[in-house]
Amino acid sequence: xxxxxxxxxxFDMRMSEANFVELEKQSVRTGIPKAEIIRRAWKHLHVxxxxxxxxxxxARELRKIGTxxxxxxxxxxVRGNIDTTKVxxxxxxVIDIDSKIRQMIGxxxx
Numbered sequence: 215x216x217x218x219x220x221x222x223x224x225f226d227m228r229m230s231e232a233n234f235v236e237l238e239k240q241s242v243r244t245g246i247p248k249a250e251i252i253r254r255a256w257k258h259l260h261v262x263x264x265x266x267x268x269x270x271x272x273a274r275e276l277r278k279i280g281t282x283x284x285x286x287x288x289x290x291x292v293r294g295n296i297d298t299t300k301v302x303x304x305x306x307x308v309i310d311i312d313s314k315i316r317q318m319i320g321x322x323x324x
Contacts (some may be wrong), residue, residue: 223308226250272311279307 229237241248245264254261265273283304290296 266318269315272315275311276308279304279311 237248237251240251240261244251244261244277245261246254246261251261268284281302286300287294
């Protein structure tokens with residue numbers, strides 16, 4: 215287990231109201247505390263926005279579908295055949311989620 219260094223030093227920082235509001239917004243969007251955002255910026259680390267709940271939900275669904283497809287592939291390898299109805303249903307789910315993701319990111323023609 216990694217031992218994290220203790221943060222024992224403190225300093226005050228001044229910024230404009232507009233910058234502070236933007237820092238607060240970024241903290242909410244990313245789920246990262248303001249102090250950590252400043253630490254990452256100081257160390258030139260990327261601070262990315264937290265994905266939406268819809269996006270995370272779709273990612274979970276895709277993982278489930280992937281698991282189902284993997285199980286179907288394993289059965290096909292053992293039996294030498296595949297249940298095309300189940301594969302088609304899984305593929306339809308993938309196409310539906312792909313469409314929703316494309317709408318979310320504004321790229322219908324991706």
